[in-house]
Amino acid sequence: MNDMTPTREQREAKLEGMGCKRKRVEDARFTQGKGNYVDDLKLPGMLHGDFVRSPHAHARVKSINGDEALKVPGVLAVITAETLKTVNLAWMPTLAGDVQMVLADGKVLFQNQEVAFVVATDRYAADDGINKVQVEYEPLPVVIDPFKAMDADAPVLREDLAGKTTGAHGPRKHHNHIFEWTVGDKDLTDAAFKKADVTIKEMISYHRTHPSPLETCQCVCSFDKIKGELSIWGTFQAPHVIRTVVALIAKIPEHKIHVISPDVGGGFGNKVGAYPGYICAAVASIVTGKPVKWVEDRIENLTATSFARDYHMTTEIASTKDGKVTGLRVHVLADHGAFDACADPSKWPAGFFNIVTGSYDFPVAHLSVDGIYTNKAPGGVAYRCSFRVxxxxxxxxxxxxxxxxxxxxxxxxxxxxxxxxxxxxxxxxxxxxxxxxxxxxxxxxxxxxxxxxxxxxxxxxxxxxxxxxxxxxxxxxxxxxxxxxxVGAGPSKNCDILGIAMFDSCEIRLHPTGAGIARVGTKSTGQGHETTWAQIIATEIGIPADDIMVEEGNTDTAPYGLGTYGSRSTPVAGAAIAMAARKIKAKAQMIAAYKLEVHEDDLEWDIDGFRVKGLPEKTMSMKDICWAAYNSVPPGMEPGLEAVSYYDPPNMTxxxxxxxxxxxxxxxxxxxxxxxxxxxxxxxxxxxxxxxxxxxxxxxxxxxxxxxxxxxxxxxxxxxxxxxxxxxxxxxxxxxxxxxxxxxxxxxxxxxxxxxxxxxxxxxxxxxxxxxxxxxxxxxxxxxxxxxxxxxxxxxxxxxxxxxxx
Amino acid sequence: MIPGPFSYHRPATVADAVKLLSTLGDEARPLAGGHSLLPMMKLRLATPDHLVDLHGIGTLKGIRRDGNKVVIGAMTTQHELLASDEIAKSLPILHETALLIADPQVRYRGTLGGNVANGDPGNDMPALMLTLGASYRLEGSGGGRDIAASEFYQGAYFTALEPGEILTAISIPVPAAGAGYAYEKLKRKIGDYATAAAAVVLTMSGGKVASCAIGLTNLHETPLLATDAAKAVMGTSLDDAALKKAAAAAVAIMSPAADARGPVEYRKHVGGIMVMRALTRAAARAK
Structure with a gap:
């Protein structure tokens, strides 16, 4: 070996693989103001939509009159629930099995609820229009205190559910009750408390707050009438889920829906769900035949799109007198607001709250959660946490x-x-x-x-x-x-969203010169996936991270994935990336064996390529294998070097x-x-x-x-x-x-x-x-x-x- | 968060500005730094048909010494106050206070004139002007007049400004040599208005308070001059009892609103504490 031969350390360092403090590659554009966010998108002829919102927390909507708004120069349409009913979209399903008004249908249930959607040629005209829409309200008594929501004489909030004694998660006890969810052994737990030397009981509230990402929720919808295709650019943490939801509710074939999440400025759970703005922008585009942009302002984001927490947890612990815990009993009053729009895996109405035994060896525990309606904004998303964790x-x-x-x-x-x-x-x-x-x-x-x-x-x-x-x-x-x-939702045996198992995916394609692209089903909203995903691949297959481009967020090119939230990207998609890389490595080994004229089993992996066992100078680098994959594969093998993996995790992490x-x-x-x-x-x-x-x-x-x-x-x-x-x-x-x-x-x-x-x-x-x-x-x-x-x-x-x- | 339509005017002289404002009437608003007016317009809580931007009027800028007074043009920004040697030397309390207003971006744009003229009880400079005995120059179609800051504030957003008048300059007597000063502001975070704040300028003689003025911010619908509180410390060495007496006298005239900064009782309580802390700090600075 001469002095020019890189040392093992140099070869290792060049990869910038796992464990390396690699600088974030996405920051080159973010720190120079060259990110590409939804609001940067300007399409020819694009219109702008904005909402008339309710000043009342609970009121009957007697009438909505858009005549004056339509006289404002630039205002083209005022969409109301009546308009949406013609396409059967006045209500939409929520991820939690409830339904939610897209626009006020007969009444409003929280302050700043969406009442009408004004579409105009620019943002100013839209806002001028909003101020001219006349809405007649008849205020109704409000339910704000969750502890009073289930009083016998509490006002009825959800009139649409009248007579429904069963919801998506079982029986309803009261007109403002959504579900009761219980886990654990009640009798054993009660017995542990009876026997305990010491018990504590405290009502511990976790107040309502909001993920408040720097970039608010927004979208551009563009319907191509000729092709019958709908393109949606949006601030989505889970673009594929949005595509499927749109296909199900708008009855557009899924292959004719293109969902693109460009750069997203923070999500923290706020951008998992589907919001009325998306539906209204899509309908407005279908109606007008032009692209329609909807961009939330800060007040709208804080007051109308998904909140977090609002759990009131009566907590009891039983213990021996020397401090060994013997039982845990928790009852949660969960304030879900006006609609149950929690973004949990479908079978988990209180998310994974049953992790409440924490890091401690509780022999027995019992948990019950009552979800209730109040006159507050819907949501209950996982604000930078796994579901209710x-x-x-x-x-x-x-x-x-x-x-x-x-x-x-x-x-x-x-x-x-x-x-x-x-x-x-x-x-x-x-x-x-x-x-x-x-x-x-x-x-x-x-x-x-x-x-x-x-x-x-x-x-x-x-x-x-x-x-x-x-x-x-x-x-x-x-x-x-x-x-x-x-975290890492989740195994198909217990996690799905609207029936879709919560796997994730990666497709890696290596090019002849030893560079490549990895497409992943997640969507970074600031986590740095473009940097870290390439590092996993670098370590797995010996191609420098700098030579791997990571792409996410385009449903036409990325394999189907469930998106980024609940710290699931690394546990699920990270695994898919490693597994796809290993498929590539297996094929690469066959190619290397052929080229080195040895049996596959005689090869061993060494940082950035294969070497023949016992003959360390006889090597073939991954870069060379990439070239060979496109011109001299073993007889009977398909050329090319690419792999796809869909990873269904065996457990959470x-x-x-x-x-x-x-x-x-x-x-x-x-x-x-x-x-x-x-x-x-x-x-x-x-x-x-x-x-x-x-x-x-x-x-x-x-x-x-x-x-x-x-x-x-x-x-x-x-x-x-x-x-x-x-x-x-x-x-x-x-x-x-x-x-x-x-x-x-x-x-x-x-x-x-x-x-x-x-x-x-x-x-x-x-x-x-x-x-x-x-x-x-x-x-x-x-x-x-x-x-x-x-x-x-x-x-x-x-x-x-x-x-x-x- | 999108303002309604308005016309924009940029006069070059005070006379033109005054003329525009009197011609256009109630539907016109002068625009200084815009940090109060523009957010109100974005929320459509203010919907003026005309904005008369004062940035084109060169004579409204600048800081100059005029004998025993410092005269500051209304369009002088908080940042310019902070950068001024004259302010640092003659009126360091303005320096201390300006640093507690919002953040650098706001201070590059926000003006002293706008801060004192808007009548917002949350603004910091008005109480300071009362404490320092400042006066304001007002110009209107009928000519100019001077008014003491103590006569200017009538209620939240209500001032002695007549329709069509603009505030053009602030004139501040330089405190006596050796005077101590302090502005104590309790706020929840950078950019917030005061939960409670107190301004103190005092002189000490032989370890006793020889003169004292105390101003209060955001503890009433107008800025307050706490004269009884100031009297309570005159001649004292600012011992515990005197401080408590001053705080009690100040609390007695406070009537803040309950808001997200806290209930009335809390805001009054910390208002008293700000008074005590400002007095103590000012005394330590007095020579």
């Missing part, structure tokens, strides 16, 4: 802290005592899941050592004494959170992590200061550590926002009082704390590369860490639980109610 993690992590307080135990000690042990995996939880792998004790201890947990507790004890002596007005809290996520938040609160103003936030994540095999870190930073920032102030709040009349970024807490860099990240690696045993997914872990684990810190700070003054969000005035209110101003 954030709610579950908050419930159990708050519950464990409350139990620790009652037992007089340290919250970290209580967790260590109850963790599922490493040797118990695969672990079958009391509520039906099979946890794939974990090493919770190691992660927890690493966290405690990294932050000097014992030292922090000492400091806290000293501060508490100083506070009681009147020497300081600051209190200090430590928020411990140890979460287990359940279960990422976990140990977080801690150190916080000081000034009791006089309620102003808090996050002194330190440490996040240890275990997401199995790490594909790109830099992207993981970025994901964790982003998710923690959202968790910080949610726990410390971000909410969708309604007044008693049903008006949204947090409908803009002035009042809906969206932290800037100034408010956002510094994040310390760390990791352990416990690979998933069933995933081809052992990866588990990480995008949502920080949101799931972060919220309880912040909330536990606030609650821990106040606990020595006698409180057990303070509801989120913990903004300044509520902290002050808590301090006041605990007598600190006496």
């Amino acid at each position: 954030t709610e579950a993690a908050y419930c159990i992590e708050r519950g464990m802290d409350i139990l620790a307080q009652k037992l007089g135990m340290d919250p970290a000690e209580l967790r260590l005592k109850n963790f599922i042990k490493k040797e118990q995996f695969p672990y079958h939880s009391a509520l039906g899941w099979e946890y794939d792998s974990g090493d919770y004790h190691t992660a927890m201890r690493k966290m405690m050592e990294s932050v000097d947990y014992a030292g922090l507790r000492k400091e806290q004890a000293a501060k508490r004494l100083a506070f009681k002596r009147g020497e300081t007005r600051e209190i200090m809290g430590l928020g411990v959170s140890f979460f287990t996520e359940i 279960y990422p976990f992590g140990a977080y801690i938040c150190v916080m000081n609160i000034d009791v006089d103003t309620g102003v808090y200061k996050i002194r330190r936030f440490y996040a240890l994540d275990d997401c199995g095999t790490r594909i790109n550590p830099m992207i993981i870190e970025g994901q964790v930073h982003g998710g923690l920032t959202e968790a910080f926002a949610i726990a410390m102030g971000q909410e969708i709040r309604y007044d008693p009349e049903g008006n949204v009082v947090t409908g803009s970024f002035m009042d809906f807490f969206m932290p800037t860099a100034v408010e956002t704390p510094h994040w310390e990240t760390d990791f352990t690696v416990t690979p998933s045993p069933h995933h081809p590369i052992g990866a588990k997914g990480v995008g949502e872990s920080p949101n799931v684990g972060g919220v309880p860490a912040f909330s536990n810190a606030v609650n821990d700070a106040f606990s020595f003054l006698g409180s057990t639980h303070i509801q989120m969000p913990h903004d300044y005035w509520r902290n002050w209110k808590a301090a006041k109610s605990l007598g600190v101003f006496a």
Whole structure:
């Protein structure tokens, strides 16, 4: 070998495969303002649509008159439910098995509900038109408090469901009831509580909030009357699902529907569902024969497209007196708003909330969830979390802290005592899941050592004494959170959306010169798939990541996939990518054996090609194999080098992590200061550590926002009082704390590369860490639980109610 | 979030602006930085038929010393205040306050004149102007007049401006040498209006308060001058009791609205705390 021969390290480095902190290739265009988003799309003759929305939370719509609007120059059409009825689209099915009004049909059920769609030659004319549409409302009594929705005399919200005693998920108990979902063994759980030395019970609310991606929901629909084809460019997290839904409800053959998600500016669950804007833009395009654009503004996004959370969780834990948990009982009142438009896998009305036993070895548990209607916007999407997993993690992590307080135990000690042990995996939880792998004790201890947990507790004890002596007005809290996520929906045995199994897919095509393209069924909304997918392929088949182009989001070219949400991209599509790469590798091995004139079994893989066992100088690189694939394949073999894989995962993956938040609160103003936030994540095999870190930073920032102030709040009349970024807490860099990240690696045993997914872990684990810190700070003054969000005035209110101003 | 139709005018002189405003009447609005008016127009809560943009009028810009006063043109931006040596030297409290207004992008565009003339109780500069004893120059079709800032504010978005009048300059007496100052603002995040804020300018003599003015932001439908609170600390060394007395006197005149920043009780409570903190910090700065 001469000096020019690259070393193994150089060959490895050139690939920029898994484990490499490869810079994000998509950032070249994003940081230079060259992204291509829906609103950048301008088609010849394109029209603009916008909504007339209801000022009332509940009202009968007596009449809608668009005559004056049609006189506005540029206004071409005013579409109402009556118009949509002519094409049978006044209502649309939801992903949760309910139906939802596209435009107000007889009544409105939440503030800012879509009432009429004005189509005009430009955005200004559309808005001028909106202001001229006359709608006569007769206000009706509203139901805002979820705890009053099932009162016997509560107003009837969904008149369309009159007489329907069974919904998509079983019997309905009340006219505002949607479903009851129960899991676990009630009798055994009740018995455990009867026997328990110690029990706790607390109603823990996770308030309504909103994913609020930077780019709002939007689309352009263009119907070609000659070809009978509908093209839809939209902000979709799951473009193939949108195509199928459109085919089913608009009765257009699926091959004549082209759905394209261009660059998407954040999703966080907000862009999974189908919204009235999409339907109206499509109908308007079919009616006018011109492309129609619909772009939501911020207020519309916050108040009308899918919210998240709004779970009210009555939580009970049974335990021995020395702190071994013996049972968990949870009842959830789930406020779904006016229509059940949750974006969960179809058979899971409360998502995977039954992960609520968390990281702990509960011998028995029982869960029941009642879904109800109120006069609020529909939704209930997974805001940067797997389906209802954030709610579950908050419930159990708050519950464990409350139990620790009652037992007089340290919250970290209580967790260590109850963790599922490493040797118990695969672990079958009391509520039906099979946890794939974990090493919770190691992660927890690493966290405690990294932050000097014992030292922090000492400091806290000293501060508490100083506070009681009147020497300081600051209190200090430590928020411990140890979460287990359940992601990667999901195995066809238990997950589907509208009957479509939740597999994902990849097609890899290598070109003669050793470069290639990978098309994947997911859709990045900021996760960096163009970077990381190429890294998986680089490691699997030895082609540098820079030579692999990743394409997603075009249903005409990408293989069918279920999209990106619930941290499913890496667990499901990541596996499909590895499996497609392995098919390519198998064919490549046959070609290499033929060219090297040896038996396949005499070859071994070596970084970027094959070599003959025992003859390390006899090699054939993958690049050369690509060339050979197009001119000299073995007799009888088809030329070319490409493969497709559809991956149906055998199980979910279960990422976990140990977080801690150190916080000081000034009791006089309620102003808090996050002194330190440490996040240890275990997401199995790490594909790109830099992207993981970025994901964790982003998710923690959202968790910080949610726990410390971000909410969708309604007044008693049903008006949204947090409908803009002035009042809906969206932290800037100034408010956002510094994040310390760390990791352990416990690979998933069933995933081809052992990866588990990480995008949502920080949101799931972060919220309880912040909330536990606030609650821990106040606990020595006698409180057990303070509801989120913990903004300044509520902290002050808590301090006041605990007598600190006496 | 799309404004209605309007006509746009860009006069080059104050006289032309005044003439336009008086001719066009109620349906015309002067446009300064636009940070209050444009969002209202996008929400169609304001639907003026005419916007009279003041950016073309060169004489409305600039900061100059005029004897014992600093005179600031109404179209001077918050950023220009921050960049001014004269402000840093003579009126550092303006510097401190401007830094607490929104973010750099807003401060590049937002003007002092717009901030004080709009009558928005959430704006920070009006309370400061009361505290400093500033006066405003108003120009209308009938000529010009000067009005004390303390006489200017009548209610939320209601001011002494007559129809067709514009505020052209702010004149601020330079505080006595050695005066201490502080603007304490509690807000939820960058870009937010104050949950409560207090401005203090005081002088100390022999460890006692010799003069004091206290202004309050966003704690009433107009900015407030807390005269009783200021009286309560005169002659004291700003001990705990004096601070508490001042806070109580200030709280007594507050009547904030309940909003997402907190209930009335909280906003008044932290208003008192802002007063105490501003007094303490101002005293520490006094020479």
